[in-house]
Structure formats: structure tokens, C-alpha cells
Amino acid sequence: MFIEGEKNSQTFQDSENTLKPNDELEVSKIIQDLYKNNLPTEIIGSGSKRHIGKKLQCAKTLKLSKLSGVIEYLPEELYIKVKACTPIFEIETLLKKHNQQLAFEPLDFGYMFFGESNKGTAAGHVSCNFSGSRRFKVGSIRDHVLGFRAVNGKGEIIKSGGTVVKNVTGYDLSKLICGSYGTLVALTELTFKVLPAKGNSNTIVIHELSIQDAAQILNKVASSSSDVSGAVFLPTEPKIGNYNNNIEQLFKLNDLKFKGSFTAIRLEGSKKSILERLSDLNKELNLSNKKVSNLDLYQSILFWQKINNLEFFNNSKNTILRAVIPPSTCTKLINYFKNKYKYFVDWAGSLVWIEAENFSEDELFSLRNFIVNLGGYLTVIKQPNHLGSLNEIFTINLDRLNISKNIKQSFDPKGIFNPGKMYTGN
Amino acid sequence: MSELALPKVDKSTILNRDKIVSKLKRIIKSENVLDHNDEIKPYETDALSAYKQKPLVVVLPETTQEVSEILKYCNKEKIKVIPRGAGTGLSGGALPLKDSILLALGKFNKILEIDFENRCVIAQPGVTNLSITHAVQHKGFYYAPDPSSQIACSIGGNVAENSGGVHSLKYGTTSNNILGLEVVFMDGTISRLGGKTYDSEGYDLLGLISGSEGLLCVITEVTVKILKKPQTVKAALIGFPTIEDGGNCVSDIIASGIVPAGMEMMDKALIEATDNFSKAGYPRDAESMLIVELDGTKSEVDELINKVSATAKKNNSSSLKISNNEEERLKFWAGRKAAFPACGAMAPDYYCMDGTIPRRKLSEVLKEISRLSQKYDLPVANAFHAGDGNLHPLIMFDANNKEQLEKTEQFGTDILKYCVKVGGVLTGEHGVGFEKRELMCEMFNDNDIQQQLRIKKALDSHSLLNPGKVYPILRKCAEEGRVHVHRGREKFPDIPRF
Numbered sequence: 001m002f003i004e005g006e007k008n009s010q011t012f013q014d015s016e017n018t019l020k021p022n023d024e025l026e027v028s029k030i031i032q033d034l035y036k037n038n039l040p041t042e043i044i045g046s047g048s049k050r051h052i053g054k055k056l057q058c059a060k061t062l063k064l065s066k067l068s069g070v071i072e073y074l075p076e077e078l079y080i081k082v083k084a085c086t087p088i089f090e091i092e093t094l095l096k097k098h099n100q101q102l103a104f105e106p107l108d109f110g111y112m113f114f115g116e117s118n119k120g121t122a123a124g125h126v127s128c129n130f131s132g133s134r135r136f137k138v139g140s141i142r143d144h145v146l147g148f149r150a151v152n153g154k155g156e157i158i159k160s161g162g163t164v165v166k167n168v169t170g171y172d173l174s175k176l177i178c179g180s181y182g183t184l185v186a187l188t189e190l191t192f193k194v195l196p197a198k199g200n201s202n203t204i205v206i207h208e209l210s211i212q213d214a215a216q217i218l219n220k221v222a223s224s225s226s227d228v229s230g231a232v233f234l235p236t237e238p239k240i241g242n243y244n245n246n247i248e249q250l251f252k253l254n255d256l257k258f259k260g261s262f263t264a265i266r267l268e269g270s271k272k273s274i275l276e277r278l279s280d281l282n283k284e285l286n287l288s289n290k291k292v293s294n295l296d297l298y299q300s301i302l303f304w305q306k307i308n309n310l311e312f313f314n315n316s317k318n319t320i321l322r323a324v325i326p327p328s329t330c331t332k333l334i335n336y337f338k339n340k341y342k343y344f345v346d347w348a349g350s351l352v353w354i355e356a357e358n359f360s361e362d363e364l365f366s367l368r369n370f371i372v373n374l375g376g377y378l379t380v381i382k383q384p385n386h387l388g389s390l391n392e393i394f395t396i397n398l399d400r401l402n403i404s405k406n407i408k409q410s411f412d413p414k415g416i417f418n419p420g421k422m423y424t425g426n
Numbered sequence: 427m428s429e430l431a432l433p434k435v436d437k438s439t440i441l442n443r444d445k446i447v448s449k450l451k452r453i454i455k456s457e458n459v460l461d462h463n464d465e466i467k468p469y470e471t472d473a474l475s476a477y478k479q480k481p482l483v484v485v486l487p488e489t490t491q492e493v494s495e496i497l498k499y500c501n502k503e504k505i506k507v508i509p510r511g512a513g514t515g516l517s518g519g520a521l522p523l524k525d526s527i528l529l530a531l532g533k534f535n536k537i538l539e540i541d542f543e544n545r546c547v548i549a550q551p552g553v554t555n556l557s558i559t560h561a562v563q564h565k566g567f568y569y570a571p572d573p574s575s576q577i578a579c580s581i582g583g584n585v586a587e588n589s590g591g592v593h594s595l596k597y598g599t600t601s602n603n604i605l606g607l608e609v610v611f612m613d614g615t616i617s618r619l620g621g622k623t624y625d626s627e628g629y630d631l632l633g634l635i636s637g638s639e640g641l642l643c644v645i646t647e648v649t650v651k652i653l654k655k656p657q658t659v660k661a662a663l664i665g666f667p668t669i670e671d672g673g674n675c676v677s678d679i680i681a682s683g684i685v686p687a688g689m690e691m692m693d694k695a696l697i698e699a700t701d702n703f704s705k706a707g708y709p710r711d712a713e714s715m716l717i718v719e720l721d722g723t724k725s726e727v728d729e730l731i732n733k734v735s736a737t738a739k740k741n742n743s744s745s746l747k748i749s750n751n752e753e754e755r756l757k758f759w760a761g762r763k764a765a766f767p768a769c770g771a772m773a774p775d776y777y778c779m780d781g782t783i784p785r786r787k788l789s790e791v792l793k794e795i796s797r798l799s800q801k802y803d804l805p806v807a808n809a810f811h812a813g814d815g816n817l818h819p820l821i822m823f824d825a826n827n828k829e830q831l832e833k834t835e836q837f838g839t840d841i842l843k844y845c846v847k848v849g850g851v852l853t854g855e856h857g858v859g860f861e862k863r864e865l866m867c868e869m870f871n872d873n874d875i876q877q878q879l880r881i882k883k884a885l886d887s888h889s890l891l892n893p894g895k896v897y898p899i900l901r902k903c904a905e906e907g908r909v910h911v912h913r914g915r916e917k918f919p920d921i922p923r924f
Binding site: 074075076077078099100129131135136139140142143152156157158159160162163164165166167168169170171172173174175176178179180184195196197199219222223224225226227269270272273275276277280324325326327328347350351375376377379394395397399400401402403404406407408409410411422 | 541542543544545566567587588590594595598599601602611615616617619621622623624625626627628629630631632633634636637638642654655656657677678680681683684685722723724725726729782783784785786811814815816849850851852853854855856857858866869870873874875876877878880881883884885896
């Protein structure tokens with residue numbers, strides 16, 4: 001507990017430089033102190049995504065993991081209000097009991113960074129705004145945050161939004177904090193929109209398609225009225241290079257009948273509706289002359305868990321990148337790889353996860369340029385230690401950078417929150 | 427009667443009018459600068475027509491470059507600028523100021539690109555909402571947000587207001603359905619945000635600008651996401667003997683895991699008003715009525731309709747009709763869509779409120795509205811987007827009766843305050859604009875408002891873009907009291923509204 005009259009934040013330190021407040025008021029008082037003393041501070045929750053973004057050198061670490069617990073959950077109102085660092089797993093478990101879910105399918109970066117599951121906290125997901133396979137259908141994390149409370153860089157407690165989906169009262173700061181990597185505020189409370197879980201899941205797997213054919217299929221399903229909620233392409237793994245070829249191990253499912261590349265399409269809903277849509281898609285995609293497997297309920301759920309746990313990159317020692325592109329350019333991008341990288345395509349052709357061995361700064365520069373010219377952007381998610389000085393993690397646009405600097409300053413006038421996490425000097 | 431405070435008039439701008447007009451005529455074609463009284467008059471108000479003010483001059487730029495040049499000039503000379511789309515807004519967001527340039531985007535009226543492969547349309551901001559759907563429907567696509575004024579409202583205005591519609595619960599509002607924007611900031615900087623991809627990197631400026639009511643930038647291009655039309659759409663029309671039964675049915679439908687495409691509720695007063703007006707065949711003996719629309723594949727919709735019917739019966743429904751064809755479905759909606767004109771036929775004027783409330787609080791809020799209706803001795807009819815909690819009480823009054831006018835305004839304020847009290851918000855889709863500016867303090871404290879004002883300052887350092895809107899004029903909320911102003915009949919009464 002913060003004790004009135006204590007001169008500084010020493011009360012909350014469990015080691016010399018880590019501050020662990022117990023509640024919002026303590027967060028506010030600590031930040032007022034940091035502000036007064038100009039102390040650059042790294043803000044973390046559980047640390048599961050701490051390595052995404054530029055490396056920080058900060059005087060203090062503000063660990064918000066004690067701000068944990070469900071504040072209010074009203075299933076019939078379709079929202080859940082939690083303290084910012086409530087573990088996402090805890091939220092998902094509670095929602096599941098009420099047959100509901102976070103529809104954006106939170107990713108698990110634990111396998112990629114630590115070799116085991118670590119889904120992190122609600123605030124961590126909001127701060128990074130990386131959404132799972134259902135994104136092209138239901139929107140991303142930013143579309144599911146209804147409101148928040150937080151402390152700005154002066155130590156003031158602020159709030160925005162509410163608990164309802166239709167709300168245009170004031171600027172929508174909930175969207176602004178999504179993907180801001182803790183550079184604007186220290187989050188203390190979040191309200192998410194929740195949706196009913198879909199009951200059954202079924203996955204059609206089409207084997208041995210080339211990227212050209214797969215891209216066509218992905219485009220067709222995304223434009224279909226069959227309500228597809230997942231569409232990925234996993235190619236044959238690269239034979240050269242030091243990649244962990246784990247695809248067969250990973251997707252060892254009884255009903256996955258063939259080897260080689262596969263394109264997977266997910267349908268969710270009632271059994272009857274899935275059957276109807278399966279038959280529609282069969283005709284629409286002309287599946288009768290293709291090698292097809294079908295994954296029913298449990299295998300389907302397991303399949304998509306592995307995709308969204310990013311287990312494909314389990315314990316990788318290589319550079320991992322994430323490219324978001326207009327879906328029509330997917331084949332062009334993959335052809336650019338010239339079989340050098342391990343990758344998979346998600347979001348029906350709009351997202352490509354890439355693993356690159358011995359990836360140099362020059363290669364990053366060229367790849368990023370290529371993607372920007374396609375109308376997309378590239379984010380460095382994980383980089384081996386020897387590449388720790390890679391210039392920029394995020395794609396930069398100068399105009400936007402200037403605007404971002406002004407916005408950052410309006411929340412954090414002295415620039416003490418995660419300085420330089422997103423861009424050099426911002 | 428006193429009026430809401432306006433930003434301080436800059437006398438030098440007024441005095442320099444001729445100089446400003448001639449400069450503007452050098453920046454854009456002179457015929458696109460309207461400076462005669464008669465030309466300016468149509469721009470003196472938006473759809474909240476009780477507030478009227480002629481601007482200094484109206485400009486109708488044709489290119490983004492022209493918008494940039496105008497803003498750059500105004501920023502340098504510290505001249506206020508009010509952006510305007512189609513002028514269909516209900517909260518006075520496009521109300522001009524005496525010393526302002528009104529920048530109307532009516533000439534930005536072209537669809538620039540239809541890209542089926544990337545499932546998006548690039549449109550200029552003056553393109554109407556409905557014409558986007560018209561441009562892509564031949565291939566079975568549509569643009570999801572459907573504010574009721576969609577025949578007239580512009581896509582740029584939709585972004586500025588973050589407009590919703592009846593399908594918001596399932597398909598989201600404007601901000602969930604746009605991929606990219608081209609905008610011009612007050613210093614003349616042209617910026618492209620997003621594009622044809624999802625979730626652009628960096629701060630979500632797209633999200634910040636959606637619903638910013640023209641205070642942060644001028645929108646010059648919009649990229650919207652288009653969706654494939656669902657295979658089947660059906661609606662159920664359900665009557666209930668009490669408001670509570672209807673409200674409970676709404677909660678039960680949501681709790682059972684159904685997300686209807688649309689779910690609308692009306693109270694007895696509105697059932698009668700709309701049925702008189704449009705002969706929609708509504709259950710006139712019912713105290714409340716629900717329209718539940720479901721979409722998806724054929725078997726899925728049938729399954730959901732059965733579930734909804736069972737839930738309705740469990741909640742004591744007194745009547746239930748299912749649409750058997752498209753014609754019937756549209757008939758169900760016809761009455762609901764005529765809610766505004768129907769109220770217009772019952773009283774000389776009506777005033778539409780726009781709070782959003784948690785669904786479970788519906789009965790409580792309607793009871794309070796009914797109590798207030800008796801207190802102020804003014805009839806009210808209620809329309810409710812039950813899916814997303816957006817409540818539209820329509821207060822009926824006579825604007826020529828000074829006392830009624832004052833009471834109406836106080837009635838409306840009391841309703842919105844109550845919405846906030848039960849955990850809701852001041853405005854669901856109409857925007858704060860000029861009208862609800864001073865009520866912001868009901869929802870936000872000084873810290874919250876100051877943070878928002880600092881963002882405004884970060885993007886518009888001299889506060890020249892659409893001043894006097896959204897945020898209370900005085901710094902401390904407590905310093906500002908609610909004051910009254912004459913309010914009259916809505917403009918464009920023929921446009922359907924919710």
C-alpha cells in the first residue's frame with residue numbers, strides 16, 4: 001500500500017529499480033514521482049511480449065502485474081471489465097464457462113520467445129494489437145476494446161469509452177492506445193467486448209496447392225458468403241537453411257491424410273449450418289478434384305490453437321517478421337522470398353509470418369521496401385541477439401512519425417514511458 | 427433566452443473579409459468561393475436547424491491540394507475553418523461561426539476505385555453512404571454501416587461522426603469498417619493513413635480520427651471495406667404485453683448466444699404513431715414491440731428464427747410474425763424507418779435524443795423517461811436499437827411555445843444525464859457536436875477532457891478547426907452551466923432517420 005507522506009516510490013520497489021504498484025492510485029503516485037524526476041521508465045505487464053519493439057534503456061521498470069482480476073463480467077451485456085494486467089488465459093477461461101469468447105483470438109507469443117505457452121496479460125495484448133486468425137472476419141483487438149482507465153505521463157488518471165458498443169462521446173482513445181506499446185499511458189483497467197463462442201468448428205484442408213492456387217482459394221473464401229472464420233496457407237518447409245522443420249510433428253492429426261503444403265479453411269457455428277456451408281464451399285471451390293482432408297471439432301480446434309500459438313516458430317533462433325499486405329499481392333510477396341524463408345500465410349492472404357535465417361539489415365531494408373511498395377508494412381517481431389541494433393522495428397512514414405510525436409507528447413510530455421520503444425527518439 | 431457560448435469572434439477576420447475572399451479566389455477557382463449572402467444561406471445550418479449562423483465565406487475545393495492550400499493559409503492567418511460533408515448531422519457539428527470559413531466537400535463526390543480482389547472501395551468524402559453499396563451490389567457486395575440517412579449522408583461525414591446504423595452490434599460502426607484515409611491537417615500536411623491492409627502500424631490515427639467530428643483534420647479520401655451479402659435475411663416481428671417482457675426477451679436472446687444482424691424495439695407510443703403513419707401492420711395492443719433480424723445461410727437463419735421465437739414465447743410474447751419473403755421483411759421495417767416523420771405528424775416539433783445504455787437497464791430508463799414525460803407534461807415516444815443499447819427518445823413539442831421549448835430541452839438533458847447515471851453514454855451515433863457540448867462533464871472529469879484537448883492541440887495547434895464543438899468552452903466543467911437556446915424543426919424531414 002502506498003503510505004501518504006512517503007517521499008518517493010521506494011515503497012513499491014522489490015528490487016532497486018522495479019516498481020510494483022498494487023492499484024491505480026499507487027500507479028498514479030509513482031508516475032507523478034517519475035515525472036517530477038525525469039526518469040525514463042519501461043512499463044511491463046507479465047513481460048511475455050517485452051522483447052517486441054526496440055530495446056530500452058530505462059532508469060526504472062514499472063511492473064503492473066499486480067493490477068489483476070476481473071472487475072465486472074456481464075455475459076448478457078457482452079462485455080468484461082478487468083484490471084489491466086489480468087492474464088488473458090484467466091479471461092478466456094472465465095468466458096468459456098459462459099460460452100463466450102474474445103473473438104479476436106489472442107495470440108500466444110510464449111512458444112516463439114520462451115519455448116512454452118505464455119499468453120500474457122490483457123494490457124499486453126492491447127498494447128501490441130496483434131490479432132489471431134479470425135481477424136479478417138471479426139476485426140482486431142482495437143475493434144474489441146470498449147473503454148479503459150489509465151495513468152498518463154504526468155501521473156493523471158484518465159479514462160475514455162465505456163461499456164457499450166455504440167459510443168461517439170469524445171475522441172475514441174481506446175483505439176489510440178491499441179498498438180501504442182506502452183508509450184502513451186500506463187493502463188490500469190480495460191473493458192472488452194465479448195461475443196458468443198461459436199459452438200462447433202470444422203476445417204477443410206486442401207493439400208499440395210501451389211502458392212498461386214492457394215492465394216486464389218484464400219481470396220475466394222474471403223469473398224464468399226459462407227462465413228469463413230479462418231483461412232491459412234502452410235507451404236512445404238524449406239529444405240535449405242537452419243530451420244526447425246516441425247510442420248509434420250506439429251500437425252500430426254488423425255484426419256490429416258496427406259503430406260506437403262496445405263491450405264486450411266475454418267467454418268464455425270451450429271452443426272447444421274457448418275454442413276450446409278461445407279457443401280456450398282465444395283461447389284464454390286471445386287474441391288472434388290483436389291486432395292482434401294476434413295478436421296472435425298477437436299482436431300479443428302487443436303489445429304487453429306497451434307496456428308495462433310505461433311508454434312510453427314517454436315524456440316526459433318532466427319529473425320521473425322510479420323508482413324501485412326493487401327491480399328491480392330500475397331503471391332508476389334511469396335515469390336520474392338525465392339524459397340529462402342520459412343513462412344505461413346494467415347488472414348486469407350493479408351498476413352504473412354516470416355522466419356529468416358542470417359537475416360541482415362540490408363535484407364530487412366529491401367524486404368521492407370518491397371512490402372511498402374505492395375501497399376503493406378513489415379514489423380520485426382523477434383531478432384537474434386547479434387542483430388540487436390537493427391535500425392527500425394516498425395515501418396516508418398515521416399508524416400505519420402511527426403504526428404505520432406505530437407500525440408505522444410500530449411500524453412507523456414517528458415517522454416518517460418518506454419522511450420524509443422517504437423521509433424528512435426519517440 | 428440565452429444561447430450556448432460561441433468561441434470569441436476574431437474581429438480582424440471579419441474586418442479583413444474582402445482580403446480573405448480575394449486570397450481564397452486565388453487559391454481555388456473563383457466560382458468555388460461563395461461570398462454573396464444568398465449563396466451562403468444554405469450553409470448556415472446542418473440538420474439541427476435551430477442553430478443558424480452564416481459563415482464569413484463558403485469554399486468548395488475540388489482537390490486535396492486545394493484543401494491543403496486553404497488550410498495552410500487559414501492556419502497562417504489564424505482563421506477558423508468549419509468542415510462540412512452533406513450537412514445531415516443532428517448535433518450541430520457543421521454549424522458555422524461568424525468569423526469562420528466553411529469548407530464544404532460537396533465537390534469530392536466520386537468513387538475513385540472499386541477493388542473486389544482486396545474487398546474495398548476508395549471514395550471521395552462527399553460520396554453518399556448508400557451509393558457505395560450501389561456501386562458494388564452487382565457482384566453481391568455491400569458496405570455494412572447503414573445510418574438511416576444513408577441516402578443523403580456522405581461517407582466523409584460518416585467517418586467524422588463514426589456513424590452506426592441498425593446493424594452495429596454484428597457488423598460494427600464506421601471505424602470498424604474503414605481501412606484507409608487521406609486527410610489534411612490544419613497546417614496543410616496531407617497524410618495517408620492505412621490503405622488496403624488491416625491494422626496499420628504505429629498509433630491508430632484512423633481510430634482517433636473516426637468520430638472526431640471534424641476537429642482534428644479534413645478528410646479527403648476514404649477506403650472502406652466491403653462485405654459479401656449474406657445468403658438469407660429474415661425478420662421476426664414480436665409484440666409484448668409489457669416493456670419488461672420485451673426488455674427481458676432482448677437480454678435472453680443475447681444471453682442465448684445469438685448475435686442478431688439487427689434488433690429494434692419500440693414502445694406503445696411509437697408503435698401507434700408509426701402504424702398510423704405507414705400501416706406496417708404492427709401489434710397495436712402491445713406495450714412494446716421487437717423487430718429481430720437474422721442473417722446467414724438458410725438453415726442457420728431458420729434455426730435462429732426458431733430459437734428467437736421460443737425465447738419470445740418464454741417471455742410472454744403476445745404476437746409473433748416471421749417474414750416469409752423480402753417484401754414482408756421490408757414491410758416490418760417500413761414503420762420503424764418512418765419513426766421520425768410519424769412523430770412529426772403528431773406534433774409541430776420533435777426533439778430526438780441519442781444516449782446509449784446497458785441493455786439490462788432499458789425498463790428502468792423507460793420508466794424514468796415516462797416519469798419525466800409526466801413531470802414536463804410533454805409526450806414522448808421511444809425507439810431503441812436494442813442490439814447495441816442506443817436509445818432514441820423522441821420528445822414531441824411546439825417550438826412556438828417558449829415554455830414548451832425550454833421544458834423540452836431540460837427534459838432531453840435529464841434523459842441523457844440518466845443514461846450516463848445507469849452506466850451509459852451521452853451519444854451513440856449522432857455526435858456531441860454543438861448541441862451536447864456542455865454535457866460532456868456528465869461523463870468526463872477535468873483530467874479526461876484536458877487530455878482530449880491536448881490531443882486536439884497536438885494536431886491543430888491554434889485550435890482553428892471546428893472550434894466550439896464537442897468540448898465545453900470554459901476550462902473547468904463546473905464553471906459552465908447548461909443554458910438554453912431556441913430549437914426548431916429538423917431539416918430534411920423526408921430523410922429516414924432512427
